[in-house]
Amino acid sequence: MWALLWKDVQLELRTKERISSLFVLALLIVLVFVLALSPEQAQGAEISAALLWVTLLFAGMLSLQRAFLIEQERSCLSGLLLCPFEPSTLFLAKLLGNVLFLTIVEMVVTPLTLLLLGVRWSWALLTLPLVLLLGIVGFSALGTLFAAIAVRTRAREVLLPLMLLPLLVPLLIAAVKVTAALLAGTDWSGVWLRVLLAFDVIFVVTGWLIFAQVVRE
Amino acid sequence: MNFPYNAQSAIDRSAWVVEAENLQKTFAWTPVLEGVSCRIGMGEVVSVFGPNGAGKTTFLRLLATLLKPSNGTLRLFGRAPHESAVRRRLGFLGHDSFLYPDLTPIENLTFYGRAYGLSQVEEQINIALEQIGLRDWGNTPVRTFSRGMEQRLALARALLHDPDLLLLDEPYTGLDSRGVTTLQTTLARAKAQGKTVVLTTHDFALGLELCDRAVILHRGRLSWRSAGPLPSLQEFVAIYHLVTQSSARRTADCGLRTTDC
Numbered sequence: 001m002w003a004l005l006w007k008d009v010q011l012e013l014r015t016k017e018r019i020s021s022l023f024v025l026a027l028l029i030v031l032v033f034v035l036a037l038s039p040e041q042a043q044g045a046e047i048s049a050a051l052l053w054v055t056l057l058f059a060g061m062l063s064l065q066r067a068f069l070i071e072q073e074r075s076c077l078s079g080l081l082l083c084p085f086e087p088s089t090l091f092l093a094k095l096l097g098n099v100l101f102l103t104i105v106e107m108v109v110t111p112l113t114l115l116l117l118g119v120r121w122s123w124a125l126l127t128l129p130l131v132l133l134l135g136i137v138g139f140s141a142l143g144t145l146f147a148a149i150a151v152r153t154r155a156r157e158v159l160l161p162l163m164l165l166p167l168l169v170p171l172l173i174a175a176v177k178v179t180a181a182l183l184a185g186t187d188w189s190g191v192w193l194r195v196l197l198a199f200d201v202i203f204v205v206t207g208w209l210i211f212a213q214v215v216r217e
Numbered sequence: 218m219n220f221p222y223n224a225q226s227a228i229d230r231s232a233w234v235v236e237a238e239n240l241q242k243t244f245a246w247t248p249v250l251e252g253v254s255c256r257i258g259m260g261e262v263v264s265v266f267g268p269n270g271a272g273k274t275t276f277l278r279l280l281a282t283l284l285k286p287s288n289g290t291l292r293l294f295g296r297a298p299h300e301s302a303v304r305r306r307l308g309f310l311g312h313d314s315f316l317y318p319d320l321t322p323i324e325n326l327t328f329y330g331r332a333y334g335l336s337q338v339e340e341q342i343n344i345a346l347e348q349i350g351l352r353d354w355g356n357t358p359v360r361t362f363s364r365g366m367e368q369r370l371a372l373a374r375a376l377l378h379d380p381d382l383l384l385l386d387e388p389y390t391g392l393d394s395r396g397v398t399t400l401q402t403t404l405a406r407a408k409a410q411g412k413t414v415v416l417t418t419h420d421f422a423l424g425l426e427l428c429d430r431a432v433i434l435h436r437g438r439l440s441w442r443s444a445g446p447l448p449s450l451q452e453f454v455a456i457y458h459l460v461t462q463s464s465a466r467r468t469a470d471c472g473l474r475t476t477d478c
Contacts, residue, residue: 003328003331007328010320010324010328011319011320014319014358015319070317073317073318074313074314074316074317074318075312076315076316076317078283078311078313078315079315079316079329079374080332081282081283082281082282082283082304082307082309082315083329083332083333084301084302084304084305084332084333084334086301216285216299
């Protein structure tokens with residue numbers, strides 16, 4: 001698994017296509033929203049939380065597509081399927097890769113977004129990376145599974161969001177609710193955090209179990 | 218024509234590497250392979266000939282476990298084909314190189330070496346690059362390579378983990394004369410080491426030069442196989458044209474058709 005992950009990191013270090021496009025897209029989305037919202041609207045915790053997750057969603061979609069496009073050129077996915085590891089190992093490596101790249105992007109984009117939206121500092125914000133990470137894990141798990149399906153089709157750019165977004169709704173609602181509570185300085189460790197954790201587990205286990213059926217013919 | 222590698226002594230037919238029974242493959246209701254049965258022994262080199270669309274690539278991808286048969290059974294090394302222990306013993310060279318264009322040959326081979334769990338992978342990579350004549354290109358991105366150089370590197374990738382069954386789909390494509398010599402030398406070495414090789418090619422002379430058995434696939438069926446000593450090149454060309462230009466019925470009437478190799 002580490003060889004697979006390191007290969008993806010190596011490819012990214014060589015081309016820098018994924019990280020750079022994710023940064024540009026995420027920053028553009030944040031700027032568009034900040035300019036579109038009035039200062040009063042932008043200061044609402046729910047709006048700020050929603051903006052953070054919408055940004056992550058769009059950037060994440062781009063990252064997922066890139067993760068499997070690099071395996072399409074020269075049919076490298078077939079080469080991976082020939083290797084003597086189980087396809088679930090490939091799933092875990094791709095999942096970790098997506099989590100890694102999205103986390104790197106969020107490390108820059110999140111503070112900038114909070115700054116532009118004028119979110120006031122509180123110690124509770126220190127737990128925001130944990131909430132974002134939980135959301136990224138769930139999103140990447142389901143996204144990795146569907147990206148592997150979509151990449152084999154001609155309409156992959158359309159198919160991936162069409163398949164992925166409806167199933168992501170509960171996870172996104174939970175992530176926005178927890179983030180909003182955290183930004184508002186209220187109790188964020190309630191039922192929505194448990195929902196977020198539950199969907200993380202469901203998506204990771206489901207992906208790990210059925211990925212082999214998805215990538216093999 | 219001299220066929221120096223056609224010695225039969227290394228073949229162990231008691232240990233079947235490939236056992237295919239009535240293999241069928243259908244894509245979108247279109248049959249591509251129909252009722253192919255064959256057994257290939259340890260150390261045997263089999264050349265598969267046939268016109269475009271005959272099902273050669275599908276046959277090899279089935280053997281490589283990259284496709285599942287629509288019907289029929291396939292066993293490799295006496296085991297179910299999707300076991301990871303089986304995949305470890307397969308080396309496949311397809312139409313695509315399975316190489317990452319933005320990585321260098323050393324990075325590509327290191328990745329595949331680790332994926333196959335090889336120890337001392339650096340040493341094996343150096344030897345492999347030396348053998349295919351790309352030692353000076355080890356740190357150049359594969360994207361800059363010509364078709365022939367990439368094909369040679371793909372061969373090194375397929376051989377890196379020392380597979381027991383080598384599946385080569387039109388391996389001579391894009392190779393210059395030096396590349397062809399390198400490939401022939403590599404295949405001769407593999408044969409001498411008792412490896413099993415199944416290759417498809419449109420080049421009759423090269424295909425016959427190394428093989429112990431030749432078969433012709435036509436319209437998804439195994440339409441002819443060599444029995445006993447291989448025919449000469451001229452004889453084979455005549456057989457090939459007879460098989461591929463005949464209808465299935467005429468071929469059967471000529472006594473050429475068989476479903477078992």
